[in-house]
Amino acid sequence: MISQNTIDTVFETARVEEVIGDFVQLKRAGSNLKGLSPFSDEKSPSFMVSPVKQIWKDFSSGKGGNAVTFVMEHEHFSFPEAIRYLAKKYNIEIEETVQTNEDIAQANEKESMYLVSEFAQKFFQSTLLNTDEGKAIGLSYFKERGFSQETIKKFGLGYSPETWDALTKEALDQGYKLEYLEKVGLTIVREDGGHLDRFKGRVMFPIQSMSGRVLGFGGRILTNEKKAAKYLNSPESDIYHKSKVLYGIYHAKQAIAKQDNCYLCEGYTDVIQMHQAGIESVVSSSGTALTTDQIRLINRLTKNITVLFDGDAAGLRASIRGIDLILEEGMNVKVCTFPDGEDPDSFARKTPYDELLRYLNENAMDFIQFKASLLMKEAKNDPIKKADLIRDMVSSISKIPDRIKREIYIQECSRIMDISEEVLFNTLAQLLQKDISEALKKNKQEQKAFEVHKTEEIGVKTKVDVLYELERKIIEILLLYGNVEEDFEDYVFKATPEGELKEEKEINRYKVYQRIYLSLQEDEVELANPVFREIYNTIINHFNTAEKFEVEHYLMMLSPELAQEVTTILMNDEKATLHNWEAQQIFVKQKEQTISQYVTETILTLRWYLVNRIIEEIKTSISREMDADNSENLSLVMDYSKLISNFSSKLGRVMSRY
Known part of the structure; x- marks a missing residue:
């Protein structure tokens, strides 16, 4: 077994942005990084990494965690496998403890x-x-x-x-x-x-x-x-699973992400020879037809693919069908062919790096130009074949999800093939309409299977679980601001010279976690949600025993279920940066500006909700026993109602009932 000392060293050394950057192309989004989810098929980035907190969150799949959990999720590794992988990446020597027969037997x-x-x-x-x-x-x-x-x-x-x-x-x-x-x-x-x-x-x-x-x-x-x-x-x-694997991806991934381009060829030796020649961002489908899963593997690292073809490749037209699959995934495609008799292997072997790079850059052409140059040789002066060629090109354009790109390619096709844009747009519209009709037909068939379930759900109104949201908010505050010191308002009763008790306001300084803990203790409140309750207890214990609160160390203490929930809460706080509100002239108020007010409002709202629930329970009891003496219960309702008024005045607003 791996020693605890090695595990601790891995956690301390591994940087979540570096680990994830090997698999996902990340771009700066404020203080965070964002990219396309590696766990789902999406066109807009909802995957976020926080270098400051050393955590990640995938909003499309709900997954989240630290560097270790990412490797476990992405590569389907066990915990020891993930630790070994990261130890190898960061050149950390693995200390082993003696394995028992039981440990060996448990290897999956x-x-x-x-x-x-x-x-x-x-x-x-x-x-x-x-x-x-x-x-x-x-x-x-x-x-x-x-x-x-x-x-x-x-x-x-x-x-x-x-x-x-x-x-x-x-x-x-x-x-x-x-x-x-x-x-x-x-x-x-x-x-x-x-x-x-x-x-x-x-x-x-x-x-x-x-x-x-x-x-x-x-x-x-x-x-x-x-x-x-x-x-x-x-x-x-x-x-x-050969349809989900690309040969050479392990050695190419960093170069692909760095250069924002991937060269795609056919064979093992093509990849190895190109890599040895200095072109490291190269992979191959290993002789099999290109699949959607393989394209998505590249899509995690870059939006740009350059397909490399042999100069005299047999069945070249059949090979370029994979281009349509790449276009469907919203990626940018270029094609580069080698001189007759050459393939990536032979050409890279005899060409110096600078010449090879220049050749690839100068001879990589847009897929429209490539299709035109390739298929026009077949069409020559035959108008029927030329019409088929144009239809083939428009069919490829129809696969592109981005409307602006489609229009640009239609214009380019019009120029190259000397045909009016109007005719091409009409043809494109027909193809798109056909695709839409087929998609609707498929969707209609799928909906029939859920019709009974849908009928049962009609008219059911989703009700917000207020207590859940409030308890979740408390956990969020502890995670984000628990160690921050703030001035808080306290209201204490003091005797006047006349002997009357009068409520007065005092300003006291607390750490946020202390304020929350004391408030819940004072009200004898225990969080109702078992997950939040366990997280709350571990956080308070961590604050009381550790010199400082570090998310990455705290996550190490938690079970996978709790770690997932903590990561979700933390990264939901960051989610607004994905939407780039400022660019739309919408300025979001930062909670850091009024932490004490934020904490106070949350605690008061929780108190208000709990008291209101007690009032409702008493009222229900009264309605059940109309003939009984309910004077004591009515008195309780009035006392609790005064408490709610007090909460409302402190919050400085009128609160409608939930």
Whole structure:
């Protein structure tokens, strides 16, 4: 097990904006950072990071927390996995405590699959670098491709021996279980109980997640064996879904976010060669058709994609269909083709970095220009084919969600194809109307399934839970201002020279948490909501025992459920910055300007609500027992009503009943 000292060091070192910045493109929003949610499909940013508080909140999915919880949520890591990941990122040495048999038994299945995959990657690389067969076949192949030793190690490249069970035998000898070797697809178990390696006599390309964990493998055969597939990939598993993974994303993510552009190519060697040449913001779909999930993976880091095509790629027209998928996600697409006979791998191998970068910049063209130049060769002087080409281009434009961009592209298409904008806009309108009709039809079908539920809910009016909101507000105040010292008004009864008691105002200085604690103690009030009650008790205890209140340390003490609620409360306070009110000439009053008033109003409102609830309960009791002597109850109602009047005058406003 990981020692507590290591865990504390990770929490103290990890910066939430740096950790999340590896996965999400963040932009400054006042004192905070914002970006697109990595947990949902959204077009407008509702994901917020607070560097000051070292927390994050995703308003679209409701998730939130600190740097560790982000890694756990995003990569589906356990707590120890997240700590190990962050320790590796910040070069923190992990101290281990002795694991018991029970600890080992509790390792979950998914973690076991990751461990088996990581073992396989090390085995394949060791075979490549340290065996005669690996050096003679695998290493010589990579050297012929121009890959340096540093690149081979960086991408974890390897070689699977030309024997039937080399990996499986070594894994079993090392204590790894056959069931996990089979589940990740490294081992094939026969019906007779025998087993053999899936990969045999191939150079191996490990496929990694965005966080660097090994998910699966691609293996390329080096012989001309006709019965064997040239490339063989790991099968789908609980940790490997090829439609949701991009090869090279782990090594490219920082460069993509920094350069605000991603180069997309087709093969493993394209990615590796481009990366080695200095173009690090490059990924590939690993030979599979581009999927929406893969595009969204890039969309978290940048809005800009440059698709790289071979100069003589077969079926190029079929390949560019992926462009429409990219456009549908609201992204900007450029296309760059290489000279005839060249692909990203071969071109990058022989081209110096400066020339390569210049070529990419000068030859990347807008998707409209690319489609026109490509398809006009087919259309030539055939008016029917030209009409089909124009319709194809307008169809691509219709996929763009942004109306302004659509109009600009229509104008560009009109100029390139020498056709009136009016005709193009009419065609666009027809396509959009068709898409809308299909969407409405689909929506109508989906609504039928919920019709009964909808009928039950008609006429049901949502009622605000006032007590919940007030208790939540108290927690928010404690989290935001608990340690702040403020002057508060106290009202005390003092005897006059005539012996009468008169209420007088005094100004006393308290820390906010002390004021709230004393007020609730005075009224003998305990928060009704169990979650808020537990958070309240932990906060008060933390203020009383710690020298200063630090959110990141406080969150470490909480259960995941409580930490989620605390993060939500904290980041809701920041949410207004997402809307950029000032730019719209709307100036939001900052609570920091009148903290004592804010605290006092909240406490008085809670008192007013609780007293009013007591009055209502007494009235209900009176109505049930009309024949009984209710004089005592009526007297109580009058006394409590005076209290409400007192609260109202202190608040300086007339309060309508809830």
